Amino acid sequence: MIEVRNLHKSFGAVKAVEDVSFSARDGEITGLLGPNGAGKTTTLRMLYTLMKPERGRVLVDGIDAAGDPLGVRRALGVLPDARGLYKRLTARENIEYFGRLHGLDDDALRRRCDALIAALDMTAIAGRRAEGFSQGERVKTAIARALVHDPKNLILDEPTNGLDVMATRAMREFLFGLRAEGRCVLFSSHIMQEVVALCDRVVVIAHGRVVADAAPETLRAQVGAASLEDAFVRIISRSGA
Amino acid sequence: MNAALTVFLKEVRENLRDRRTLVNALLTGPLLAPVMFVVLINAQLHVELGKAEKPLSVPVVGAANAPNLVAALVQMGMVVEPAPRDPEAAVRNQKADVVLRIPAGYGAHWTRGEPAQVELIYDSSHRDTQAQIGRLRDMVGRYARIAGAQRLLVRGLSPSLATPLVAADRDQATPQARGALIFSMLPYFFVLTAFLGGMYLAIDTTAGERERQSLEPLFATPVPRRDILIGKLAATTAFALASLALSIAAFAIAGRFVDTSRLDMVLTLGVRFAAGVMLLMLPLVLLLAALQTLVAAFAKSYREAQTYLSLLMLVPLLPSVLLIVVPVKARLWMYAVPLLGQQLGIMQLERGEALGMAPVAACLAGTALAALLAILVTTRVYSSERLAISG
DSSP states (O other): OEEEEEEEEEETTEEEEEEEEEEEOTTOEEEEEOOTTSSHHHHHHHHTTSSOOSEEEEEETTEETTTOHHHHHHHEEEEOSOOOOOTTSBHHHHHHHHHHHTTOOHHHHHHHHHHHHHHTTOTTTTTSBSTTOOHHHHHHHHHHHHHTTOOSEEEEESTTTTOOHHHHHHHHHHHHHHHHTTOEEEEEESOHHHHHHHOSEEEEEETTEEEEEEOHHHHHHHHTOSSHHHHHHHHHHHHHO | OHHHHHHHHHHHHHHHTOHHHHHIIIIIHHHHHHHHHHHHHHHHHHHHHHHHHSOEEEEEETGGGOHHHHHHHHHTTEEEEOOOSSHHHHHHTTSOSEEEEOOTTHHHHHHHTSOOOOEEEEOTTOGGGHHHHHHHHHHHHHHHHHHHHHHHHHTTOOGGGGOOOOOOOOOOOOHHHHHHHHGGGHHHHHHHHHHHHHHHHHHIIIIIHHHTTOHHHHHTSSSOHHHHHHHHHHHHHHHHHHHHHHHHHHHHHHGGGSOGGGGTOOOOOSHHHHHHHHHHHHHHHHHHHHHHHHHHHHOSSHHHHHHHHHHHTTTTHHHHHHHHHSOOOOOHHHHHSTTHHHHHHHHHHHTTOOOOHHHHHHHHHHHHHHHHHHHHHHHHHHTSGGGSOOO
16 A cells, blocks of 8 residues: 655756655556656655655555655565666576565575566576566566565556567566555556556646546546547646646 | 675675676786886886996097007906997987097196096986996096006005095995885885776776666665665775785785896885785775765766776875875874875885884774765765666
């Protein structure tokens, strides 16, 4: 469960995030939808405590990010916008490194790595160095790395960015699997179809503000548009006016 | 602290797999200086000793004017070369180091008992010819003294009448100390090696990690940034120390290829020296690693970090140059100054002198304090919000 209340963040004169509030519930996939530069990445960065909000609160499973940032990071699995791997380490070593940083013991580490490598269909690349990985292989490794400590909550910043159709579809299946396990999945995207295909709930952000927060179908009905894409365009242009 | 160890082990493992880092930190870095050192010293030995041992070849103009003088000079080891057409031009063009000219009036002056004159034609701006000029001047002077003594004896006087005063040389420099004059660059080599050994890791673990976009996921783990920094600093320090240890060992071996006894000097590069250098350098290596990390953390990219660090690399040169240009008497407070303290201490070790407890303590404490300060500042910078953001 991730709760965001009245977040504010500005860089100099630019107000990146203004009064953003929403919740992402367990057993649901929540999509953070918005055009480029809307404040999605900044919002997510405040969730995993890379940045401090000027005002507002972040609660992850009831833990306050301002008071216990380490506790929040422990409860989160994060696939940030920056998802570089260590190229001189193998895929498995990349995952293991993060497992150790999360304090897993050798036994738990081996079990989690084996499970994730199987679930993400990475057996062929697990022993290979990350140098020369395809975009899809890189994202898989980064996701395994984010999930190594078996977190209840998962934050993914544009997870399908740069993936081909097959990889995107595999990723979708994987996220459904995480939802079925009762996890709270929050992901950001600027791609409409993806949100429709994946989300139980959509939070639309434009110009640093939340302009809509509902189930995809409800959203469409609210603005009286035929497709979600029309709804999206209408909501965003309305907020800009 | 467990997390810091994990970070340390990962950084070491990753960088051991990087050929460029390995070659720079553990091969060219530690070995380049000793090899350069052997070549330079041997070249210097060659110039200084080679000329002294070789027969002295001197073109002589007007040799027929003073057959006795020339015969005496030949007996002292001079080889007479044919006279060049224009002696001044020959010296200027470096065709000859020094030319001896005996004017036509030499014999007349000599027989009248007046001071006869010979000319030494040379160019003092060519430093490598000084040994030759000095030897020729000595030979001529020796001949003049013998002839003068003979003249006094012929008149029934003691030659000692003409030498009322003699200055005797009593050089107190030990053979080691004479060596240290040449080896005053050694401390800088050690500092430079430690600097180069840690440089790649300092960049790779900060600016490099951010450029490769792996710093943000790392900061999303529940590890305090301070612990991450400690692990990275430890890895940088470990590489710098390995580099330094290799370099000290290489210098000890290189010392065998330099025949310092021919220069009448001894260089002490034994186990005691190695241990002493390691001890004095320990806090400095930590200080350098922290400064490198600090500077690299400010840089936006790998390339920018390299540029900054190349500039930072010139700073350790200061005390070495300072001590060569302005030799100062070592005082206790100087040992407490980072770099200067190591420079003084290592030079003392080269001379084979025992270091007192107070200078060692001042050196270690002063540099350790500076290192601690640098680490604290780096931790602050490392905790700043914008450090992790790559985009």
